[in-house]
Amino acid sequence: DGIRSVVREHLAADAPVFSGRRIYRGLVPVERVPELADEPRVQVWLGPGRHCVCYPVSGGRLISFAATTGGTALPGESWTALGDRGEAAEAFQGWHPTVTRLLGAGGGIGCWALHDREPLARWSSDALTLLGDAAHPMLPFAAQGANQAIEDAFALAATLAQSRGDLSAALRRYEELRIPRTERLQRSARSVAVGSHLPDGPLQRARDAELASGSGLEGLRWVYGHDALAAAVRSPRT
Numbered sequence: 001d002g003i004r005s006v007v008r009e010h011l012a013a014d015a016p017v018f019s020g021r022r023i024y025r026g027l028v029p030v031e032r033v034p035e036l037a038d039e040p041r042v043q044v045w046l047g048p049g050r051h052c053v054c055y056p057v058s059g060g061r062l063i064s065f066a067a068t069t070g071g072t073a074l075p076g077e078s079w080t081a082l083g084d085r086g087e088a089a090e091a092f093q094g095w096h097p098t099v100t101r102l103l104g105a106g107g108g109i110g111c112w113a114l115h116d117r118e119p120l121a122r123w124s125s126d127a128l129t130l131l132g133d134a135a136h137p138m139l140p141f142a143a144q145g146a147n148q149a150i151e152d153a154f155a156l157a158a159t160l161a162q163s164r165g166d167l168s169a170a171l172r173r174y175e176e177l178r179i180p181r182t183e184r185l186q187r188s189a190r191s192v193a194v195g196s197h198l199p200d201g202p203l204q205r206a207r208d209a210e211l212a213s214g215s216g217l218e219g220l221r222w223v224y225g226h227d228a229l230a231a232a233v234r235s236p237r238t
Contacts, residue, residue, distance in 0.1 A: 083111030158232030
């Protein structure tokens with residue numbers, strides 16, 4: 001039931017942690033950014049305290065963008081609200097022309113205050129267990145939130161199928177399979193947030209050189225090469 005999980009309250013008395021960042025998201029018809037019409041790939045612009053990502057959706061007819069800046073938590077109970085394009089455009093004034101065109105293209109945008117939670121040592125109690133954002137809400141900078149919920153589902157299904165009726169053992173094995181991996185990804189997402197927003201200087205130049213070389217991709221094999229179902233099936237039967 002998500003980052004605001006009521007079920008999680010039965011296991012932990014923790015609260016969401018505000019990251020100090022906001023993200024503006026929107027969709028722009030590709031005609032308004034024609035330089036992206038033949039660019040079927042993710043594009044990223046990084047700068048001090050902020051960054052922007054865009055990619056085509058809807059068969060290339062629309063460009064989805066996400067622009068992250070520093071900011072305060074949103075007022076009231078809502079963590080999402082209609083964004084102010086003028087505010088977003090001002091935050092990226094002087095950036096690459098494509099970024100300014102995306103943010104100034106008109107139309108509504110959403111604004112989210114970015115939260116996660118501290119990792120839990122356990123997800124289960126009796127016949128109750130957590131999955132997805134209820135278990136491990138993470139910042140979007142590793143692009144793994146939904147993916148990890150899917151992996152959780154495969155792992156939980158496999159451990160239950162192998163349980164021979166021992167629910168407690170199945171849930172213990174589920175936690176053994178999933179907690180270390182998702183905790184690592186939660187912390188990785190926080191680290192990527194810092195690395196994406198470095199001030200100009202030696203660390204920023206080293207980051208840019210690594211990105212340009214493509215050498216960092218090998219280090220992501222643990223993220224993209226993992227087979228959650230195979231890992232669960234290989235586990236000892238309980």
